[in-house]
Amino acid sequence: MSPLLTRLLASVGALGCTTLPGHALDPAAVELEELQVTAQSAPTSPVTTISGPPPSLKAALSPSVSALPGNTTVIDATEIARLPVQSYGDLFRPVAGFDVSNYGQGGVGYGIALRGFSDAEHGRDVAVFIDGVPINEVSSIHTPNYIDLNSLIPETIASISIVRGPFSVEAGDANLGGAIFIDTKRAEPFSTLGVSGGSFGMARGLATFSQLSPGIQPFLAYEGYGTGGYRENGDLGRYNAFNKVTIPLDLGSSLSLRVQMYGTGFGQPGYLERDRVRAGLVSPRAAANPTDGGGKTLQTFVANYVNGGPDDALSALLYASHDVFSRFSDFGAGQRGQVEERETVGGRLRKVWTTSLFDAVPAQILVGGDWRTDALDVNTGPSVARGFTARSLDLGILQHNLAAYAQVQVKPTPWLKLTGGARFDQFFYDVRNNLDSALSPRVSPNVVSPKGGAALTPFDWLELFANYGQGFRSPSASSELTGNPRLTPLTIESTEGGGRLVFDRVSLLSTVFFTDIANEAFQPAPGLPVQNLGKSRRDGFEIEAKILAYREGLDRVAVFANYSGVSARLLNGAPSIFVPNVPAFLATVGAEFDVGAPASLGPGRLTGAAYLTYTGAKPLTEDGGLRSSPYPRVSGRLAYLHASGWTTYGQATWYPGDRTSESIFNFGSSVSATAADIFTSPQPRLTLLAGITYGFPTGVPAR
Numbered sequence: 030m031s032p033l034l035t036r037l038l039a040s041v042g043a044l045g046c047t048t049l050p051g052h053a054l055d056p057a058a059v060e061l062e063e064l065q066v067t068a069q070s071a072p073t074s075p076v077t078t079i080s081g082p083p084p085s086l087k088a089a090l091s092p093s094v095s096a097l098p099g100n101t102t103v104i105d106a107t108e109i110a111r112l113p114v115q116s117y118g119d120l121f122r123p124v125a126g127f128d129v130s131n132y133g134q135g136g137v138g139y140g141i142a143l144r145g146f147s148d149a150e151h152g153r154d155v156a157v158f159i160d161g162v163p164i165n166e167v168s169s170i171h172t173p174n175y176i177d178l179n180s181l182i183p184e185t186i187a188s189i190s191i192v193r194g195p196f197s198v199e200a201g202d203a204n205l206g207g208a209i210f211i212d213t214k215r216a217e218p219f220s221t222l223g224v225s226g227g228s229f230g231m232a233r234g235l236a237t238f239s240q241l242s243p244g245i246q247p248f249l250a251y252e253g254y255g256t257g258g259y260r261e262n263g264d265l266g267r268y269n270a271f272n273k274v275t276i277p278l279d280l281g282s283s284l285s286l287r288v289q290m291y292g293t294g295f296g297q298p299g300y301l302e303r304d305r306v307r308a309g310l311v312s313p314r315a316a317a318n319p320t321d322g323g324g325k326t327l328q329t330f331v332a333n334y335v336n337g338g339p340d341d342a343l344s345a346l347l348y349a350s351h352d353v354f355s356r357f358s359d360f361g362a363g364q365r366g367q368v369e370e371r372e373t374v375g376g377r378l379r380k381v382w383t384t385s386l387f388d389a390v391p392a393q394i395l396v397g398g399d400w401r402t403d404a405l406d407v408n409t410g411p412s413v414a415r416g417f418t419a420r421s422l423d424l425g426i427l428q429h430n431l432a433a434y435a436q437v438q439v440k441p442t443p444w445l446k447l448t449g450g451a452r453f454d455q456f457f458y459d460v461r462n463n464l465d466s467a468l469s470p471r472v473s474p475n476v477v478s479p480k481g482g483a484a485l486t487p488f489d490w491l492e493l494f495a496n497y498g499q500g501f502r503s504p505s506a507s508s509e510l511t512g513n514p515r516l517t518p519l520t521i522e523s524t525e526g527g528g529r530l531v532f533d534r535v536s537l538l539s540t541v542f543f544t545d546i547a548n549e550a551f552q553p554a555p556g557l558p559v560q561n562l563g564k565s566r567r568d569g570f571e572i573e574a575k576i577l578a579y580r581e582g583l584d585r586v587a588v589f590a591n592y593s594g595v596s597a598r599l600l601n602g603a604p605s606i607f608v609p610n611v612p613a614f615l616a617t618v619g620a621e622f623d624v625g626a627p628a629s630l631g632p633g634r635l636t637g638a639a640y641l642t643y644t645g646a647k648p649l650t651e652d653g654g655l656r657s658s659p660y661p662r663v664s665g666r667l668a669y670l671h672a673s674g675w676t677t678y679g680q681a682t683w684y685p686g687d688r689t690s691e692s693i694f695n696f697g698s699s700v701s702a703t704a705a706d707i708f709t710s711p712q713p714r715l716t717l718l719a720g721i722t723y724g725f726p727t728g729v730p731a732r
Contacts, residue, residue: 087484087492087529088446090393090438092339092381094190094197094210098448098482098494100126100527100540100571102191106214109186111621111638113666113680115227115718117178120186121209122664123617123640125573125591126193132692133710135258135265135295136325137356138177140692143193143206144523144542145567145595147610149694150552152176154502156197156204159211160287160331161346161377163401165203168426170367170407171356172552173505173559174203180291180327184221184237185250185271187214193571194523194542195500198436198450198480199379199397204500205521214239215275215285216246220727223676225720228713230257233720240727246275259713260298261316267293282336289329297321299359300696300708303689313688313711318359320414327352339381340393346377357415360696361708365421366412375401391440395450399432407507425461426506430454436480448482456518460506470514476501478520495526502550508559521546527571534577541570549599549608551699560699562599562651565608569595584624589640592616599651607648609699612657614645632672639665649695650702657690679719688712 086095094101102124114120118139121127130140130148140148143155153174157164159181169175190210192200200208217239225233231254238249252269273287299317306313329350336343350373357366379397386392405426410419436450455475462469482496501518504510527540549565571593579586593615597608619640626633642662649655663685668678689709697706 087494088440088444088486090340090383090391090440090446092342092393092395094192096438097192097196097496098446098484099196099496099525100193100494100538102193104189104191106187108621109183109189111623111636111666111668113638113664113682114183115680115682115716117181117183119664120183120189122642122662123589123619123638124191125617126571126593126615128612128615128644130691131712133258133260133263133712134297134299134358135263135322136177136179136267136293137171137295137297137323138175138179141176142611144544145569145597145608145611146206147551147608148612149610153203154205156200156202156208157211158200158209160213160285160333161210161344162329162331162348162350163202163375166371167202167401167403167430167503168405168428168506168508170369170409170422170507171354173508174502177325177354179267179293179325180269180289180329181211182235182250182252182269182271184235185213185248185273187212193540194496194498194525194544195478195521196480196482196496196498196523196525198395198434198452198478200500201399201432201434201452201454201478202430202501202503204478205502213271213273213287214248215273216241216248218726218728219724221722221724223720223722225718227718228716229259229263231255231718235722238727244277246277248273248275258296258298259716260314260710262296262319262321263298263316265293265295267291281338282334285331285333287329287331287333289327289331291327291329292325294324295322297323297356297358298710300692300694300710302705303693303707303709304704306689306709306711317361318364321358321364322415323354323356325352325354340383342379342381344377344379346379348376349374355415357412364412364414366408366410366415366417368408370406372404373401375399386439393438395436397434399430399434401430403428405507420464422507423463424507424511425463427459428506429457430503431457444486446484448484449480451477451479453477454501454503454518456503458506458510460510462511468511470506470510472510472514474504474517476518476520490531491528492531493526493528495524497524499523505559519546519548519550534580536573536575538573539570541568543568551609562605562608562699563601565597565599567595567597567608567611569593578620582625583634586620586622586624588618588620590616590618604652605700607651607653609649609651609695610647612645612647616643617641626669630669630671634670635667636670637665637667637678639663644691647690647693649693649707651699655695655702655704655707657693658687660687660690661685662691674724676722676724677720678722679717681718682716684712684714688714 089096118129122129128142128148138151141152142148146154151172165174193207195204197208218241220238223235233254235252250271255266270290275285277283305311332347334345353370355368377399382394407424409422432454434452438448440446457473459471478499480498485493501520504516523544525542529538544567546565549562551560551562573591575589577587597611599605621638623636626635647657663683666680670676688711692710695702
């Protein structure tokens with residue numbers, strides 16, 4: 030390998046940046062990078078890389094997600110760069126326990142679920158944050174706590190931290206199945222230009238600019254994307270401008286400012302009757318209504334201030350956003366429209382102290398407070414060719430959320446850490462119903478969410494953990510409170526226990542969990558009424574394994590596998606037995622690699638990943654009489670990184686079996702539906718993508 034490429038890879042690896050190559054950096058640049066590694070990773074989190082299992086951190090006093098006494102995962106930018114990512118759902122597919130559904134409806138958010146919650150609800154049961162900003166759209170008419178991550182550019186991600194279960198005290202609303210914390214990059218020592226194209230007329234262009242310097246550090250990314258879509262009326266186009274600058278203020282403090290502008294317009298193929306597709310009576314590429322579609326514009330401003338190291342940091346967050354979302358869909362009874370305009374402002378203040386209680390017991394205290402205000406105008410009604418013919422709902426909503434939380438970690442012995450915490454959330458709703466003033470509630474529910482856990486590390490190679498936590502989802506002002514103003518937040522209670530073995534090249538993790546809900550809230554499909562199904566319980570387990578199969582110099586090859594099973598049951602008695610839309614199991618097996626390229630290709634490296642996921646059958650009715658079929662999905666990526674700065678890559682996604690079960694819905698009764706009520710958006714059999722990127726140094730200005 031050339032010394033030039035070796036130096037670049039070493040510096041990029043140290044920073045946790047993507048593996049896009051550039052020219053070698055001068056010594057001043059490398060020196061500055063070493064000084065800024067800690068600041069680059071704020072908030073500091075350990076990363077899971079191909080080099081092998083990370084060290085045990087469960088017994089460490091740290092605000093990091095990985096230090097929580099539970100099943101957590103952190104993915105860094107280097108690992109993201111190896112993954113076959115055609116859309117944001119692919120960031121989570123190979124991760125243990127994730128149930129991901131691409132609905133194939135243009136710019137509509139994916140279904141993302143954890144720990145036995147439904148993938149039919151657009152991620153409403155997972156709390157998602159980007160740079161500390163909550164992404165769940167509370168009181169959305171589409172579905173409560175709707176998540177849309179289409180504006181997320183994978184190349185801007187520094188790390189993704191995942192907490193399974195409601196065990197993070199910093200995640201409030203929607204923290205049922207778990208929480209996802211996404212941090213964007215601060216700076217890189219290079220910039221890039223890239224284009225890619227693929228199946229169904231897909232084309233994408235991306236340009237990034239970044240620079241490491243003693244002063245202002247920019248990270249800019251501009252994306253244009255378009256596709257004709259696999260199915261008729263599946264066209265989509267979008268623009269995305271990500272602008273972030275970080276300003277060092279003094280030793281140990283910095284201010285990051287981010288402005289992002291995003292817009293998309295799309296057609297929607299809609300949903301087809303599953304049995305007619307399987308029988309060949311309807312083409313899987315047909316559109317239900319050729320005039321369905323919608324669009325979204327989003328403008329976001331975020332300011333993050335950090336003072337001090339991770340163990341004693343004071344941080345502050347301020348954000349504001351404005352978005353307009355429209356969707357016109359025909360679910361079989363004629364087209365109906367949804368238009369929602371939302372303005373959101375909020376902030377967070379957080380402080381960490383690391384100290385010693387009674388001068389003898391190491392301890393860490395974390396306290397914080399959140400504020401969020403959403404102002405919404407919501408309109409729904411029948412439509413023709415994306416034009417309203419009447420109004421069935423016309424609401425003005427003002428919703429506030431004030432929260433305070435605290436967490437304490439103590440280490441009475443070097444091998445035992447105890448964690449306890451709680452958060453209090455107060456909501457204020459003011460709903461103006463322009464069609465019926467009598468249905469205009471003004472209510473203020475609140476909820477308390479206690480947490481507790483323990484981590485034991487009796488040996489360097491063994492860690493054991495146990496957790497207890499409560500989570501909640503706020504009631505929706507657009508679809509629930511107008512009919513039931515006494516409704517309080519839906520709460521759950523969950524426990525987990527597990528252990529992890531960590532050796533030189535092997536990591537094994539196993540977890541069991543139990544979750545109880547007093548009143549299961551079920552929405553058959555977006556826009557349809559929410560139903561209460563009574564008490565429910567989820568019992569499940571997760572097993573993960575990763576093996577560093579080959580290691581020689583910089584070369585690495587790792588294999589991984591995971592399996593999760595869950596029983597999601599209704600407790601009110603037969604025939605209502607199953608919570609609909611929860612697969613019985615999820616399994617993944619794959620490999621990732623980073624090796625020197627053959628001499629015939631010149632100086633460079635080959636990187637990539639390939640994996641197979643297998644998703645079990647989902648009950649579509651409460652008695653389990655109607656089910657989806659199990660289905661496999663294969664995805665892979667191969668990239669060649671040349672020392673000159675060029676990267677060429679190709680990737681593929683293949684559904685070798687059933688293509689109707691990833692995105693599948695019961696549009697009838699959850700008790701008495703028939704096969705004619707089961708609708709699907711079929712996936713393409715094979716999707717191919719290829720691209721080329723040039724990385725060039727834009728490192729450190731002369732001192």
